[in-house]
Amino acid sequence: AVSGVQLKDGRRIPADRVIIATGGRSYPLTGSTGDGYRFAAVLGHTITPLKPALVPLESSTPWIREVQGLALKNVAIKVLNNAGKTIYTDFGELLFTHFGVSGPIILSASTHLEQADSYRLLIDLKPALTPEQLDLRLQRDFMKNGRKVFHNALTELLPRTLIPVMVELVAVDPDKPVNQINKVERQRLAALLKELALDITSLRPIAEAIVTAGGVAINEIDPTTMESKLVKGLFFAGEVIDVNAYTGGFNLQIAFSTGHLAGNSC
Ligand SMILES: Cc1cc2nc3c(=O)[nH]c(=O)nc-3n(C[C@H](O)[C@H](O)[C@H](O)COP(=O)(O)OP(=O)(O)OC[C@H]3O[C@@H](n4cnc5c(N)ncnc54)[C@H](O)[C@@H]3O)c2cc1C
Structure with a gap:
């Protein structure tokens, strides 16, 4: 059973209930460097493999x-x-x-x-358009801009910085007048717009991940109290546990809900 925590300077704080809520290993600048995994492992808990999640x-x-x-x-x-x-x-x-x-x-x-x-x-x-609708749209745009050269005819279709990239990928002379672009070239552009x-x-x-996936194995935690099934008086809350979710506030909600439950169960 838990008897307290020991601080870095050696001081001990006696306690018969302790919550490990030290966060994940990502964004260490925020203070969460992964200490909780070590604490839990030393106390016999399984740590499932840690990996970056919600990461570029x-x-x-x-x-x-x-x-x-x-x-x-x-x-x-x-x-x-x-x-x-x-x-x-x-x-x-x-x-x-x-x-x-x-x-x-x-x-x-x-x-x-x-x-x-x-x-x-x-x-x-262009996810709102089917390939057929997109081809019709290109035909309309090219008709309207018939005398423009290719790279000047794409401004309504694409963000400015993406135009040179698309022109190169579609392998059409950027200075080719739009009314000379043939069907095959137009279809190449359409295909690229649908699948870049x-x-x-x-x-x-x-270190650049919004959350850390993996952590203290959930089957070693009682989900009705957040207490460890292995060490009496030890509780877990938040990202240190092997739970993670998509963006949208769900990770904060995990921390809030498990923290609330652990706190109320102590
Ligand atoms: C840039 C960024 C953006 C995010 N945006 C979102 C978002 O929009 N929505 C969302 O749901 N989630 C988001 N998250 C994730 C979310 O912030 C975390 O999942 C959540 O904060 C985890 O809460 P936690 O309390 O478990 O850990 P943390 O919030 O990391 O808190 C852990 C605390 O423990 C302290 N600590 C660590 N080790 C020790 C130790 N040995 N001794 C004492 N204290 C210690 C740390 O200093 C820290 O204060 C984001 C994360 C980042 C980095």
């Missing part, structure tokens, strides 16, 4: 650096694993950074990825 992703795709700082709203994403299987889909906001991608839907996607694996991220820039691909090489380090 690194990409080796060269053009990423040209669009850093660009935020895309209302895009759909698909993450494929090495076998080409879709492992995550989402819709919302994405941010390009100097190392890769971030933003709410990327952070949520990261929860499903492994640090050691690589992935392919497909971004649908990025190679994901890794997750950013755990």
